[in-house]
Amino acid sequence: MAALNLKYEPQIFADTSHMSREEWLRTRRDGIGGSEASIIMGVSPFATRRDLYYDKRGIKPANMDPEEENWVAKEVGNRLEELVAVMFSKKTGLEVFPDKHMYFHPLFPFMKADLDFEIYLPTGKKGILECKTTNYNCQYKWHDNAVPVNYEWQCRHYMAVMNVDVVYIACLYGNNDSEYFIRKIERDLDIEQELIKAEQEFWENYVQAGVEPPYTEAPDLVLESLRKFVGPADQKLPPITITADEKGKLEQYLALAERKAKLDKERREIEKEQKEISIPFVEQLGQCCQAVITDGSVAYRILYNPTNRKTVKKENITKLENLYPEAYADVVTESVSRTFRIRKEAA
Known part of the structure; x- marks a missing residue:
């Protein structure tokens, strides 16, 4: 891939302010979102590239769980986003404002960004604020100024789409303002180029071509993916023959x-x-x-x-x-x- 062209402005793809969750999920299928970047880079703790491929192609799991196991944690995260943003503003003095739009990269239109908040920086430029929550037992993932790797790829994806140089990521892990992490991630164009190349290959060679990506992730993640998509066991089926x-x-x-x-x-x-x-x-x-x-x-x-x-x-x-x-x-x-x-x- 040639050197990145940085003379661009992000383009609005959709207004998300009044979207239902179902509409929002359908809209996301038109490209790759920030939270999906870590899946393509092979470091997501939650999904395989095959899972992402099926989602983009509209293929639903054969074994659908009646109720998402971690729905409470997700709902808590969504409801506390605004509080995390207010705390960030108080702690840093930076002005924060929500952005209810989904954007796309004008040079790589399959790259989408649905932001939590944007920030006015003292330089006059804009930055991004990504808000997270976690439980007390998972705070170790943030120690020593670290950021969980799946969140780091998410932030780098957003910097690429929005053409900004910095993302702050704030995480609340308790019930008071001292149980709170703030991390700053600065743009790295070499890493960004690697990410764009991987996302482009996934989008063009697999999603658009209708070709299932191979399983390359951790065995437990792959076996869970297979369990979801192959369907329930049927002991009445005859044995299959596998080559010697x-x-x-x-x-x-x-x-x-x-x-x-x-x-x-x-x-x-x-x-x-x-x-x-x-x-x-x-x-x-x-x-x-x-x-x-x-x-x-x-x-x-x-x-x-x-x-x-x-x-x-x-x-x-x-x-x-x-x-x-x-x-x-x-x-x-x-x-x-x-x-x-x-x-x-x-x-």
Whole structure:
């Protein structure tokens, strides 16, 4: 790709101020949005490029979850955006204003940007504010001035579309103004060129060409994608035949299974030995939950705390279903999983 042409102005693609969520989702299918940049770059923790391809082509999952698992977190994030922006303005003194438009890059029109807020910078130029929320346990992702990599690609996508040099990203992770991160990301044209090239290849070679991109992401992400799109298991279907060329992979899988079994056996033996060592200490503790041993230079603290766990026996779940079907429907969710195994047999 030649050197980037920076003499351009972002173009308005749509007014989002009165769009329903369904309309907004349909509009996004006409290009690549900022939150999708990390998927194309292969670092999204949530989706594969194949998932994104299906979305752009309007292909719905065969296994549709009746209710999105993380819908509460998303709703909290949406509702707190304005608060995060107000806090940012108070902390920095920068003027912030919402922008209810979806933009596109005039040179790469498949690149879209739907911003949270824009900023007036002291230089007279505009910047972008991206607002995030997270829970207390995920704050470590922001430590040491870091930005989660999927958010960084989102911000770099926005800088490219809007032709601006800086994005501030603000994240609230608690319920007071000290539990708040502000990060500044400056434009890097080399990285931006890499991003544009990857997005252009994805849009032209896969979405527009109608070609499914290969799976290259982490196994768990790929298997979840396959689960969503292949449809439910049907045990009445006859076995399919796979070519003998795949034999080597099957033998490798079996070898790994054997190795895992040996490691599991070793783990069980280690756990047994640990339990044997713990017996005299547990006996001394009795009802007490802590003990301390010290030799003058090192102290060892032993903890033997109770753990409470509520379980429901399988037969009681059946009883609940039969006696109180309405309560059962309210509190019990059923899920289906599939287990992959290989069994070696004589031909």
